Amino acid sequence: MSRRTPSKAERVASRRIAGAFLVSAAGAVGFAVTYGLNGGTQWEGVCLAVAFAGLAVGLAVWSRRLVPTGGYVEEHEGFTPPPAEQAMTAAVFRAPESPTRRWGLLGALGFALTALGVAALFPLRSLLPWDRQRPARSLKNTPWGPGVRLVDDQGRPLRPDGVPADTMVAVFPEGSIDVGDAPAFAVRLNPERFIRQPAGGHLGGLVVWSLLCTHAGCPVRLYLKGAARVLCPCHQSSFDLLAGARPIAGPAARPLPGLPIEVGPDGFLRATGDFTAPPGAGFWSRR
Amino acid sequence: MIMRPLARALDDRLRLSPITRRALAKIFPDHWSFMLGEIALYSFITLILTGVYLTLFFDASSADRVYHGSYAPLDGTTTSAAYASTVRLSWDVRAGLLIRQTHHWAALAFVAAIVLHLSRIFFTGAFRKPREINWLIGVTMLALALANGFTGYSMPDDLLSGLGLRILTSVVESIPVIGTWLVTLALGGEFPSDDMIPRMFITHVLLVPAVLVALVSLHLGILVRQKHSQFPGPGRTEHNVVGSRLWPGYTLRTLALFAWVLAVLFALGGLVQINPVWLYGPFAPAESTSPAQPDWYIAWGDGALRLFPAWEFRIAGYLVPAPFFPGVVLGGLSFAALYLWPFIERWRTGDHQPHQLLDRPRNHPVRLGIGVGALTFYVALVVAAGDDILARLLRVPLYDLLALFRVLVLVLPILAGILAFLIARALRRSEAASLGGLTRADLRQATRPGPRHPVGEDEPEAPTLHRPGERIELWPEGELWRWRYRNEAGQLTLTNNRAVTSEEEAVETAGLAYPGVDRIVVPGPPPPPPPGRMRTALRRWSRAAAAASLLVSLLLERRRRGGDQGPQPSDPAESGSPTADEHVRPGGRP
Structure with a gap:
């Protein structure tokens, strides 16, 4: 093995590559030190980036300056094998003792495997909750019902005067604040401005609607108080509260379901039934 | 060295060296x-x-x-x-x-x-x-x-x-x-x-x-x-791969x-x-x-949900809500189109041949037009997913912007697709190297139907038997044989990616890579190929730039020393010079 003397360009490249690797090592040490001193995310990221960038520069210069790029060719034999090859392989499968010749047994085997495969699907049923009704029915039913009191997000029952004008108050069924399809909102509107009566009725202008957009189920938390409209921040559906929470723009197609309410004997607001329609996004159902 | 005994031990048990040698010689095309x-x-x-x-x-x-x-x-x-x-x-x-x-x-x-x-x-x-x-x-x-x-x-x-x-x-x-x-x-x-x-x-x-x-x-x-x-190029055929070896x-x-x-x-x-x-x-x-x-x-998907209008309908009383179309149908169709595209294209073009050479995008104006149109469609949907932010930034009413997007998302892809189609056709017909090389006449020509290009035969290979100026040279290297392809016209030399053990094998692999090209046996390895024109020019330029920057830095250094000897704090240009120096010095280092 004779070593030829490196050219000047090679020596320069080698020096540059070694320098880049040293920078990389410095970055790695810097990361370790930063970690040890709890120096913060930014410096940790910068040190690691320097470490890897040093590696990258070194390797890139190495590949560009010290080894040839291109200039080689490899044959490509194509993929259709010669007919003789194909015939030989086919003959192996058609040999007298080959299992592929016994169609009857293959059919029985296929039947057994199919049965096993179908049986293996059964445990998937465990992914469904056992004790519930059909999904569509459970989507329609919410914790609201006759006599369920309205509470705010702290769980405090609400009186009619707990809903001031010009704001929306998120309300929940008592005891079920975290249930996904139950959130509703109460607003106080001027009944004389109603173009259409709210589906769930109103108590002197106090109306409760489902908070979930009928398009994709996001809470319609943006309240434009002057116009008495609510807007969904996800896809910008907006609903006119004076017209029975009818959708007036955006991709939602159905009005927000209303919640019928009354004032209970204890002076607190309570529902007299479930929402007037299934809350949230639509699904395959007959209403 | 601990590596060598270990490699030997593994090789004795797994017979790895033939596989490794072939794997390390695998050719990767040199294109970004x-x-x-x-x-x-x-x-x-x-x-x-x-x-x-x-x-x-x-x-x-x-x-x-x-x-x-x-x-x-x-x-x-x-x-x-x-x-x-x-x-x-x-x-x-x-x-x-x-x-x-x-x-x-x-x-x-x-x-x-x-x-x-x-x-x-x-x-x-x-x-x-x-x-x-x-x-x-x-x-x-x-x-x-x-x-x-x-x-x-x-x-x-x-x-x-x-x-x-x-x-x-x-x-x-x-x-x-x-x-x-x-x-x-x-x-x-x-x-x-x-x-x-x-x-x-x-x-x-x-x-x-x-x-x-x-x-x-x-x-x-x-x-x-x-x-x-x-990609097609000199020395590249349907029967070979040209590029760099895996190792090194x-x-x-x-x-x-x-x-x-x-x-x-x-x-x-x-x-x-x-x-x-x-x-x-x-x-x-x-x-x-x-x-x-x-x-x-x-x-x-979010953009599609925003743009799709509030259309719902009922089948036998059962609701099919609006998100079904932009969410499920669009997503399903997108992936179905992706999965089926190779088969759709084969069905449309009737091209059942295997291909190792790639198309330039311009060679298939229809494919390019459809692809550009589809990409434009999805990009428009992505932008539409930020319509509320855009409306706030541009201070325009949200629902006007929504209406505009509903039109754009349908119109832009068609326009972009047609434009891409026409440009590709103009490029293909005019043989211009790039977009800048197109003339107005080329573009006008592209809008007219022209001779049909049979797809898949855009660049028919030259008849392999008579390719002037091409030859394969084989030579022995100790016990082994190597070969290379030479193309006198393009000054191209391509060496086989690996040595083989016999002359017959060398002849066979060369014949596979370049069927029909004449083969001769030469005595020894060729001299290294001259550096390409581009690289020579770059090297010359970089040397000139380095020399120039060295000169500049020397001059600045001398001037700065001169300034140190005779301080002139009243001169605003001079007081600004140290910072200027800071900027210049790193570049001046050889």
Whole structure:
């Protein structure tokens, strides 16, 4: 093995590559030190980036300056094998003792495997909750019902005067604040401005609607108080509260379901039934 | 040296040297567009490495947990364990935030690299026979990457991702008949269920990654088996691959790319904040954030949901809600079109030949037009997903912008597709090298129907028997034989990627790579090829630039010393010179 003397360009490249690797090592040490001193995310990221960038520069210069790029060719034999090859392989499968010749047994085997495969699907049923009704029915039913009191997000029952004008108050069924399809909102509107009566009725202008957009189920938390409209921040559906929470723009197609309410004997607001329609996004159902 | 006995021992047991020698000699074409898939691969590796670290700290549970830690606004609050552990991971675990943000950036880069790679494969026709299988595997990996990105984004149980998950749930619920069943099957109940975070977790960290690793291996195995495709050029035929060998050139290059990917991702992860879940707050069914945008690769679906009008109908009284069309139908059609494209194109063109040479995009104006139109469509949808932000920035009414987008998203793709089609046709007919070389006459000509180009025979290979100026030279090298291809006209010399053991084998491989080209035996190895014109010019220029900068720095140095000897504080130009010097000096270093 004779070593030829490196050219000047090679020596320069080698020096540059070694320098880049040293920078990389410095970055790695810097990361370790930063970690040890709890120096913060930014410096940790910068040190690691320097470490890897040093590696990258070194390797890139190495590949560009010290080894040839291109200039080689490899044959490509194509993929259709010669007919003789194909015939030989086919003959192996058609040999007298080959299992592929016994169609009857293959059919029985296929039947057994199919049965096993179908049986293996059964445990998937465990992914469904056992004790519930059909999904569509459970989507329609919410914790609201006759006599369920309205509470705010702290769980405090609400009186009619707990809903001031010009704001929306998120309300929940008592005891079920975290249930996904139950959130509703109460607003106080001027009944004389109603173009259409709210589906769930109103108590002197106090109306409760489902908070979930009928398009994709996001809470319609943006309240434009002057116009008495609510807007969904996800896809910008907006609903006119004076017209029975009818959708007036955006991709939602159905009005927000209303919640019928009354004032209970204890002076607190309570529902007299479930929402007037299934809350949230639509699904395959007959209403 | 410990390596040599170890290598010998392995070779004695596994007979590795013949395989290794062939593998190291594998040829990779030298074109940047072949690196896009590798960026995806290296992002994926980064995802696995950072993701494993995250699993050590993330608690995939929706049980209540009180957060105690250094993020004061949430200290002492009760949230889900998933959210609390994510905040703890970000604020109280050292390097946790870096790894988490790098993981998220790597996910964005992963999908972006897949999409770019897919576009390259599409526009150059690399999906044609024999590479349809790898196309199908690639599209499957894209779908899995989207799915895993979404579950990963949803797991921290923050308010923004909770909204995203709720929207996806609504989209799935919109499927006729089975939608509600699918949601219940996936979540184990109504949204938000207690089971959903553990289930997403196991999907995100085990099921999908395992399938992805298997598919990546299959993708690369098929790639090695089928060898690379390549762009047409001198010395390149349907029967060979021209480029660099895996060892040493390509190994160094691809490792450099790996290091670049890591460097960029860690720089982003350290310096650019992403998904600050502590600002969004924990998920609560009655809360929402505004603005609410998903990660970019899901945004096309969100944009479609925003733009699709409020059209619903009933079948026998049963509701088919609006999200069904932009969510389920559009997504399904998109992936169906991707899966079926190789077969649709083969059916339309009747091209059943195997192809190792790629198309230039201009050679297939129809394919280019359709591809550009489709990309424009999805980009328009992504932009539409930010319509509320755009409306605020541009100070225009949101619903006017929405109406505009509804038109643009349908019109722009058609215009872009037609434009791409015409430009491709003009380029192909005029043989202009690039867009700048097109004349107005070329463009006018392109709008008229011309002679049909039979697809697949755009660049028929020259008759192999009489190719002037081409020859194969074979020579012995000790016990071994090598050969090379020479093209006198183009001054091109291509050496066989590996030595073979006999003259017959050399003749055989040369005959496979260049059928019909004359072969002669020469006495010895050829002199190294002269450097290309471009490289010579670059080297000359860089030397000249280095000399010039050296000269400039010397002059400046002398002038600065002169200034030091005779200080002139009153001179504003002189007082400004030290800073100028600081800028110049690094460049002046030889």
